[in-house]
Amino acid sequence: MTKTNLIGAVLSAILISGCSTAMPADMTQEATSVPAIYETNISADENQLAIKAKYEAGVESADSKSAVVETTNETEPVEVALIDIEAPVAPVSSAISAYYVKPGDQQAKTGLVLNWTDFQMVTETYEDEWTVLAGAIDGIGDWTFKYTVDGDVESSGVIPLTYYHDDYAIGLPLACNYGPTTVEGWTFMAEIDNRVCYSHAPGACYVFDDGWDAIVLDARRYAEWKGGENFHDPGKYTLVAYNSESWVIASEGTPNVTELTEAEAEVSDVNALADKIINKMMPLVGVSDPKWGAINWAEYVREEPQDDGSTIYWLEAELNGCQFSIEIDDTMPLGFAENHKWSAAIMPADFVTRQNDSTLYHEQYAINIVGNDVCIVNTATDVRRNVSLDNKYHMDSTVCVLTLTDGKHAKCVTLRPELISFMYAISSK
Secondary structure, eight states: OOOOHHHHHHHHHHHHHTTOOOOSSSOOOOOOOOOOEEEEEEOOOOSEEEEEEEEEETOOBBBOOBBOOOOOOOOOOEEEEEESSSSSSOOOOOOOOOOEEEETTTOSSSSEEEOOOOEEEEEEEETTTTEEEEEETTTTTEEEEEEEEOEEEOSSSSSEEEEEEOOOOOOOOEEESSSSSEEETTEEEETTSSEEEEEETTTTEEEEETTEEEEEOHHHHHHHHHOTTSSSGGGOEEEEOOOSSSSSOTTTTTEEEEEEHHHHHHHHHHHHHHHHHHHHHOOOHHHSSSSSSSSSOOSEEEEEEOTTTTTEEEEEEEEEEEEEEEEEEEESSSSSSSSEEEEEEEEEGOEEEEEEEEOETTEEEEEETTTTTTEEETTTTEEEEEEEGGGOOOTTEHHHHHEEEEEEEEEEEEEEEHHHHHHHHHHOO
């Protein structure tokens, strides 16, 4: 019996019998494979752990010092392992199961939610009132995590999971797209009518459809796949694409995977922003005071004098976790203070004789509107996209007027109301 087969037989016998104990390091045997075990029995005394098994009748197997199986037509128990031990063996725990987990998997355990962060092969056992999870992290070593139904938790120093006390587990967010889909810098060239689903997890992104799946891995996760011991069914996947940042492994049937070039990524990002503005923009119907609403506006407008005697007013805002700045250009400063109190109202454009140039900034993008045309510019790369607004979203007949004061002086400046509507569109999910 080979070393691998013997260890497999021992572990199988232990798991089936419900007894767990430490195995000695020197168990190397050289012999032919034995027939399948279909019944096992484990017994122990002070010095030895004996494992007996019934084999399929009528099949020959070789002899070795720790495994003796002879040709037989009987199915009587045959001793297959006799292991010396240094201390009395007592079954301190009962094996329940062994299973694989992957980054992003969640489990609800009677008021405790586990979020797995690594690929792992987990053994789950009972120890008195504790449930014990155990495994080994590549390059780090063994770990254990114990919990009770009362919410008590104990663990080793490094564990491949996070946890919180609750009765509800919320799975990974899932997104879907039809046709070619770009995920983590890789484009999956699916047919236009084929759906591609994907979800992000720590160090990995799972991409799949009916009949195939792929995983985008970072360096650590790739090593876990190559090692194979903690990765379920590693032979199912083949490395199909890689760069210095990530690796793509995929099953049979996965569409071709191509790397998104930097130029393509820049154009794609600008196009995505433009599509959001066009498809999710809503007119500010019935809005007269934009300070009252979902937008979290800064308390003050910041004044920034320029060398030519003009000034720039900056109005900061936050909406749904997205940060925005509106730049308003004017001919001269208001006074000596840097920050000014402000109020705003949207009114007919013919109420004012002069309108200021204004630009909306979000991340590295600058967005402005002239007439009915919107220009979106990636300020880091100068990649740009121009789109025209549908007439029902065009608000050129109105203007947003800001009244600024430093407590002594006051003035008014204006901005295009569409910039506020763009903020709602960009921050929408």
